[in-house]
Amino acid sequence: METKLVLVIVVVLAVGAAAEYVRPPPRKTIHFPWDPKPTSYPQQVHISLAGDKHMRITWVTSDKHSPSVVEYGTSSKNYTSRAEGESTSYSYLLYTSGKIHHTVIGPLEDNKLYFYRCGREGPEFQLKTPPSQFPVMLAVAGDLGQTGWTKSTLDHIDQCKYDLHLLPGDLAYADYIQHRWDTFGELVQPLASSRPWMVTQGNHEKENIPFFEDRFVSYNSRWKMPYEESKSSSNLYYSFDVAGIHAIMLGSYTDYDESSDQYNWLKADLSKVDREKTPWLLVLFHVPWYNSNYAHQGEGDDMMAAMEPLLHAAGVDVVFAGHVHAYERSVRVFNGKPDPCGAVHITIGDGGNKEGLAHKYLDPHPEWSVFREASFGHGELKIVNSTHALWSWHRNDDDEPVRSDQIWITSLFGSGCLAEKGHELREMLMQP
Structure with a gap:
């Protein structure tokens, strides 16, 4: 009898361990009670x-x-x-x-x-202030919004002792209701007032009403980024350096073809990159180029066709995107195929938005896709030195962060790829 009972317990445990992860239900939009403050109060x-x-x-x-x-x-x-x-x-x-x-x-x-x-x-x-040398910790989460899951994500980011937060678009989900920009600012203030937040725009920042309101007026007024310092003409795309990293923030919702200001700025910016000083090259934008989720399938294709050759020639290490409300990580990839000199693409539009998760994926998954899951969470990129970084993705499992994906990423700096790409990049930068 004892033997049978042990066998039953073992079987039940085995079935439970093999079962698919059951995601917690959605959470409601956060309620912000009125809190009167002096008019000059920051x-x-x-x-x-x-x-x-x-x-x-x-x-x-x-x-x-x-x-x-x-x-x-x-x-x-x-x-x-x-x-x-x-x-x-x-x-x-x-x-x-x-x-x-x-x-x-x-x-x-x-x-x-x-x-x-x-x-x-x-x-x-x-x-x-961030360190000037490695190691440096970057927190990454897009499509935040203002729900209970957003609060959970922010709490988990706060625990990771990050130096800088990267947000690839869709901040407040104000969606034309302007006071939601105010409540979002209130929600993120405890974190965003103590560590730099570097953001780029998403589709929920557009807020365009033809003949009445220009798009991005709210975003540009409230979230001014160092575009002038990086010689850009637009707050929608810019770059910055931190601790051996050159990060480029691009705009999915402004012109990006080869005759555009953004494309020409990108060429000029890449021409100044010195990989001896900044061995890591990161890029962020909102709409993913590599996406095996049914949601927003193919929306990044035009931008990818215009800009991927340039980023590949420059030897970009990691590309972060949002938009799809799920998590996905690729191998190094270029032109739709695994490529040891391509970039690792990570979709992380799962910060906690009000629209919910994107559950449905293409089957079978493409050969470049190695991990994907529709859960809310955040990512951490610890760049240890000029050649190695540890990436981890942390699922919001109820109110606990659970590390669900982790991988060491080796920089293209010193890999031989950059030597091969040098001539190709110079040719592309010289093109009118």
Whole structure:
């Protein structure tokens, strides 16, 4: 009898272990109760890189006369430096934003904790500058929104001790309802005020009403990125350097063909990359080029046809995208086929949005696809040195982060691929 009972238990356990992961149900949009604050009180504080050793502090006030001043220093309430910036606001149909402040501070020391205050009043904030050398930790999550799963994702990102957050589009899911931009800023402030958030636009940032409202007015007003510092003419695409990484943020929803400003800027930007100084080359945009999910199938094909040859010739290591509400990782790939000199493509549009997950995949999966799952979560890229990085994806399993995919990625720097590509890249950069 004992033997039979043990056998039954073993069988049940084996069946349970082999069963497909059962995803938790959707969670509702977060409710933000009204919280009256003084009109000059800084709200929606977030920070971003703004060129070498500088940081841009962004916040919103209801008081139109509040100064765009940031006081800061390396010890609490002892502000030894001060910077004054610029401000903007916008109107969208019947909505008028608060005063949106953008102030650049610096030069700052690398890997250093700073204390700062916005507008001469309100609470004190802390930020930590990224390191100038490896190792460096990047958190990655797109398509965030404002649901219970978003909160879970943010909590898990906060646990990973990241230096920089990369967001490949679809931030607030405001979808024309402007106060949702305000609540999103409130939701992410605890994280985004303490570490740089580098973002690019998605389709939910477009908010275009023909003859009435220009697209991206909300996004561009609130989330100013270092496009001017990287010689771009548009906030929709730019680049930055951090700790041996050159990161390029591209726009899926602005012109990208070979005659476009974005394409020509990309060529100019790539021509300045020195892989001795920045051995890792990363690219982010919203619509994935390699996607085996039924959702948004083929939407990135035109951009891929225009830009993939250029990125391949430059030896891009990893490409991050969002848009598809699921996770997928490829082998190194180029032109639809595995290629040891191609980029690893990672779709990570699973931050917690209100639209839910994209469950249906093509079957059989393409040869370039090695891991895919429709679950909410976030990714962590720990770049250890000039040649090796550890990528992991963490599923939101209820309220616990569960590491579900992990792989070491070897940089193309020093691999022999870059030597082969050098002539090809020079030819492409010289083309008018």
